[in-house]
Amino acid sequence: MQEKIVGKAAVRKEGLGKVCGRAQYIDDISLPEMLHGATVRSSIARGRILGIEFGPGIPWNEFVIVTATDIPGENEIALINHDWPCLAREFVNHPEEPILLLAHADRHLLPKAVAAVRVQYEEMPAIFTIEESERGETIVWGTDNVFKSFLLEKDDVDAAWATADVIVEGEYTTGAQEHLYIENNGAIAAYSREGQLTVWGSLQCPFYVHKSLVKLTGLSEEKVRIVQVETGGAFGGKEDYPSMIGAHAALLAMKSGRPVKIVYDRAEDMAATTKRHPSRIRHRTAVTRDGRLQAAEIEIALDGGAYSTLSPTVLSRSTIHAGGPYFWPNIRVKSKALATNCPPHGAFRGFGAPQSLFAVERHMDHIAEALGLPPEEVRRRNFLKPGLTTATGQEIREALDLEKLMERALAESDYYAKRKRFDRVNAGAGTKKKGIGLATFLHGSGFTGSGERYLNSLVAVDLTAEGRARVLVSSTEFGQGTNTILCQIAAESLGVDYDLVEMGPPDTSVVPNSGPTVASRTSMVVGKLVQSAAHGLKQTLLASGLLAEGYTSAEFVAAARTYVAQHGSLRAESRYQAPPGVHWDDRTYRGEAYAAYAWAVYVAEVTVDLTTCGVTIDDFVAMQEAGRVLNPVLATGQIEGGVAQGIGWALYEKVVWNRGRMANNQMTNYIIPTTQDIPPIRVFFAELPFGHGAYGAKGIGELPMDGPAPAILNAVSHATGKQFDAVPLLPEDMFLRMAVRQPEPAVVAL
Amino acid sequence: MARLLDVLRRDLQLTGTKEGCGEGECGACSVLLNGDLVNSCLIPVAQADGAEIETVEGLGCDDRLHAIQRAFLSCGGGQCGMCTPGMLVASAHLLRKNPRPDLEAIREGLNGNLCRCTGYMRILEAVERAVTIAGEERS
Numbered sequence: 001m002q003e004k005i006v007g008k009a010a011v012r013k014e015g016l017g018k019v020c021g022r023a024q025y026i027d028d029i030s031l032p033e034m035l036h037g038a039t040v041r042s043s044i045a046r047g048r049i050l051g052i053e054f055g056p057g058i059p060w061n062e063f064v065i066v067t068a069t070d071i072p073g074e075n076e077i078a079l080i081n082h083d084w085p086c087l088a089r090e091f092v093n094h095p096e097e098p099i100l101l102l103a104h105a106d107r108h109l110l111p112k113a114v115a116a117v118r119v120q121y122e123e124m125p126a127i128f129t130i131e132e133s134e135r136g137e138t139i140v141w142g143t144d145n146v147f148k149s150f151l152l153e154k155d156d157v158d159a160a161w162a163t164a165d166v167i168v169e170g171e172y173t174t175g176a177q178e179h180l181y182i183e184n185n186g187a188i189a190a191y192s193r194e195g196q197l198t199v200w201g202s203l204q205c206p207f208y209v210h211k212s213l214v215k216l217t218g219l220s221e222e223k224v225r226i227v228q229v230e231t232g233g234a235f236g237g238k239e240d241y242p243s244m245i246g247a248h249a250a251l252l253a254m255k256s257g258r259p260v261k262i263v264y265d266r267a268e269d270m271a272a273t274t275k276r277h278p279s280r281i282r283h284r285t286a287v288t289r290d291g292r293l294q295a296a297e298i299e300i301a302l303d304g305g306a307y308s309t310l311s312p313t314v315l316s317r318s319t320i321h322a323g324g325p326y327f328w329p330n331i332r333v334k335s336k337a338l339a340t341n342c343p344p345h346g347a348f349r350g351f352g353a354p355q356s357l358f359a360v361e362r363h364m365d366h367i368a369e370a371l372g373l374p375p376e377e378v379r380r381r382n383f384l385k386p387g388l389t390t391a392t393g394q395e396i397r398e399a400l401d402l403e404k405l406m407e408r409a410l411a412e413s414d415y416y417a418k419r420k421r422f423d424r425v426n427a428g429a430g431t432k433k434k435g436i437g438l439a440t441f442l443h444g445s446g447f448t449g450s451g452e453r454y455l456n457s458l459v460a461v462d463l464t465a466e467g468r469a470r471v472l473v474s475s476t477e478f479g480q481g482t483n484t485i486l487c488q489i490a491a492e493s494l495g496v497d498y499d500l501v502e503m504g505p506p507d508t509s510v511v512p513n514s515g516p517t518v519a520s521r522t523s524m525v526v527g528k529l530v531q532s533a534a535h536g537l538k539q540t541l542l543a544s545g546l547l548a549e550g551y552t553s554a555e556f557v558a559a560a561r562t563y564v565a566q567h568g569s570l571r572a573e574s575r576y577q578a579p580p581g582v583h584w585d586d587r588t589y590r591g592e593a594y595a596a597y598a599w600a601v602y603v604a605e606v607t608v609d610l611t612t613c614g615v616t617i618d619d620f621v622a623m624q625e626a627g628r629v630l631n632p633v634l635a636t637g638q639i640e641g642g643v644a645q646g647i648g649w650a651l652y653e654k655v656v657w658n659r660g661r662m663a664n665n666q667m668t669n670y671i672i673p674t675t676q677d678i679p680p681i682r683v684f685f686a687e688l689p690f691g692h693g694a695y696g697a698k699g700i701g702e703l704p705m706d707g708p709a710p711a712i713l714n715a716v717s718h719a720t721g722k723q724f725d726a727v728p729l730l731p732e733d734m735f736l737r738m739a740v741r742q743p744e745p746a747v748v749a750l
Numbered sequence: 751m752a753r754l755l756d757v758l759r760r761d762l763q764l765t766g767t768k769e770g771c772g773e774g775e776c777g778a779c780s781v782l783l784n785g786d787l788v789n790s791c792l793i794p795v796a797q798a799d800g801a802e803i804e805t806v807e808g809l810g811c812d813d814r815l816h817a818i819q820r821a822f823l824s825c826g827g828g829q830c831g832m833c834t835p836g837m838l839v840a841s842a843h844l845l846r847k848n849p850r851p852d853l854e855a856i857r858e859g860l861n862g863n864l865c866r867c868t869g870y871m872r873i874l875e876a877v878e879r880a881v882t883i884a885g886e887e888r889s
Contacts, residue, residue: 009824009826011823011824012823012826012828014831015822015823015828016812016823017831018828018831018834019806019815019819019822019823019828019831019834019838020766020806020807020810020811020812020815020819021764021765021766021767021805021806021807021835022766022811023831024765025765025768025832027759027765027769028759028765179866180866181830181832181866182768182770182776182778182830182832182833182864182865182866183768183770183830183832184770230831231830232768232830232831232832233829233830233832233866233867234830235866265772266770266771266772266773478830479829479830479831479867480829480867481829633825633826633872634826636826636871636872637826637829637867637868637869637871637872640868640869640870640871640872641829641866641867641868641869642869643869644868644869644870645866645869666771666773666775667770667771667773667775667776667864668773668775672864672866674861674862674864674870675856675857675858675860675861675863675870675873675874676857676858676861678869678870678871680871681869681871
């Protein structure tokens with residue numbers, strides 16, 4: 001490759017501020033006269049609010065108090081549907097639902113005041129599981145508890161059962177997962193005398209918050225300004241919830257006329273904000289005796305919690321990823337997202353795909369076992385390849401070679417020799433068993449189907465008076481490397497040094513709407529727009545005669561300064577256009593579900609201690625094809641971080657529910673991996689540049705969340721000879737599974 | 751009584767030290783108290799009376815970076831940056847006690863500092879790099 005900056009390990013743009021402790025996160029910021037806000041939340045799962053009492057011992061006249069009646073516009077957090085209230089008015093539908101807001105100058109008085117507010121309820125029947133929700137005896141949402149359902153069908157599934165050699169069935173479940181970003185949710189709002197509302201926050205999507213607050217406040221779009229400040233991790237957990245906490249701070253600021261800060265403590269953040277959707281997925285597969293997949297019937301059920309929030313789109317991604325990276329001549333996927341009286345589940349890295357890929361990748365191992373074939377062999381015989389079509393009928397047009405990718409991963413992990421050796425050693429009497437397992441998977445980059453077309457993203461690149469280039473996007477940095485990658489792309493496209501490019505402020509009053517920072521779309525989709533806007537800016541400078549081809553960075557700066565001095569400014573924009581040949585039918589769910597897919601093969605090696613039921617991961621190979629790697633250090637960091645979260649989801653992280661409330665909402669008893677729990681994660685990239693992504697990039701951020709759980713459980717099942725089909729798999733879960741005989745997945749030989 | 755963390759962040763405006771959990775689990779608030787690594791969210795400020803406190807701001811800044819800060823930058827040890835100050839302080843503490851830690855010693859030395867972004871690999875590599883940088887500077 002001839003690029004000078006793209007593909008290199010450019011140092012993180014905002015890295016110096018972060019290592020010096022100078023980066024300003026929301027709780028590091030104070031405004032003059034600022035009050036602190038807090039939230040009174042529902043203590044029950046479902047019921048009618050009968051009254052609110054303000055208990056003794058608190059100087060209530062010093063407090064700013066906001067209820068639903070103070071909302072100037074619509075009492076709604078605007079996402080897809082219109083069902084999520086900003087503050088409960090008559091009914092509560094989940095524990096921790098916000099009811100009332102308080103603000104006071106003394107931060108330490110707030111917990112006492114919150115505790116002194118007594119809400120009386122008339123309790124109503126509540127439901128907490130997928131099974132209770134689908135039984136429909138208690139309806140808590142709409143007419144049937146169903147937020148959304150999809151039916152995806154390819155050819156004739158029903159005809160395949162009659163001719164199948166073998167039918168394999170299985171049921172797979174996954175638990176909720178807490179994002180556990182190290183920085184909790186927080187926002188500051190200020191409302192000026194002129195009626196200008198500004199909200200600063202730890203957030204992913206400034207224009208989501210903007211849209212929601214315009215509706216809530218009834219203010220015009222120009223009167224609402226959202227600014228993202230340094231954000232200490234998000235992983236999807238700051239996609240929807242900032243619209244809630246931002247709204248709360250805004251309501252208190254508008255009522256008091258003073259700036260108001262709300263920053264959750266860890267317990268509140270864990271109990272009240274969104275998590276990954278729990279899932280139950282059933283597979284029924286027709287397969288030939290030599291391991292060719294004939295037909296699949298897949299039923300997906302997600303627990304969406306009490307309000308629909310982002311569940312319809314999470315379910316969409318689950319549905320499309322349900323078949324994995326395999327060719328299915330016939331497939332039917334029936335999916336539904338259901339209401340329960342838990343806090344709403346929301347976006348979390350992977351967005352529905354990890355649940356589906358866990359199920360299909362465990363199921364592939366069951367199929368292999370049923371047929372007496374090695375797991376890798378069943379996969380090899382069914383991989384998607386150029387010319388074949390996915391479940392939605394999308395033809396593979398890139399030079400995809402999954403077999404080669406898998407062989408590389410298996411070679412790096414010494415899979416064949418180890419599998420043979422472990423089989424031999426495990427047959428002995430020892431209580432420590434070794435296993436090795438793999439998962440092969442895909443992840444669609446960018447919004448699903450016509451999503452990118454609806455987003456219609458716009459980016460700009462302009463020049464500063466000092467002759468530097470500035471990237472103007474609403475795409476935000478929260479650790480994944482947005483600032484660095486986009487500056488690398490702009491610098492490459494402009495033909496100048498990386499140091500001469502800076503990011504504009506993530507402020508809705510300054511930057512155009514380049515869409516939300518989600519769905520593995522920033523490098524590929526937004527990056528491509530930055531590349532083209534920067535190119536446009538360069539062409540204008542060249543055409544002005546101030547700059548000649550073959551210029552140095554210093555000549556660029558000189559020309560840029562002169563241009564800005566003469567003309568006042570120079571700004572080039574670029575708007576999204578769908579790559580040719582991308583067609584999608586929202587009604588039938590047929591067509592090009594994603595403009596591109598990243599592909600991967602992960603291999604986990606484990607030791608299972610049968611005495612303690614503890615699992616140690618000894619080695620982890622993460623092999624992926626995610627298009628061109630724009631920055632090897634950042635890309636590797638994304639994969640390693642995603643793998644660690646996947647390890648957590650598989651083996652450590654269990655949300656314990658007590659009538660819809662998270663019972664273990666502390667870091668003390670919700671366990672994420674530490675430095676001593678993570679194996680060597682060995683990351684490899686095969687690069688197949690994607691023509692419509694920035695310098696060949698595809699999406700990368702979510703991919704590594706998909707593979708670890710099935711690879712690890714496949715390895716644990718290999719080690720123990722027992723089938724484990726649910727995550728998380730904590731030692732107590734393994735103990736119960738070993739102690740209590742449960743039915744093995746059904747295999748029907750015909 | 752105020753926690754050492756609050757005195758640092760609010761009274762002294764040294765906001766480099768972060769609060770992650772408030773119960774001594776995550777290590778985002780790690781500082782050195784008379785050379786010992788502590789979670790400042792668990793220290794009543796009276797306990798710090800007369801003590802020497804070292805925070806991330808004391809490690810170095812801009813053109814006077816500590817070797818561990820330089821290594822974090824080049825290895826990608828920090829992503830969102832929220833665990834980074836505590837992680838840097840814990841790493842510096844480890845390197846003072848043990849200037850040439852092996853990988854197991856690094857894993858053990860940082861096991862009280864949680865990171866949700868990196869999966870720790872880049873952090874472990876950064877500590878190893880800092881050992882090399884420090885070695886080069888000595889010679």
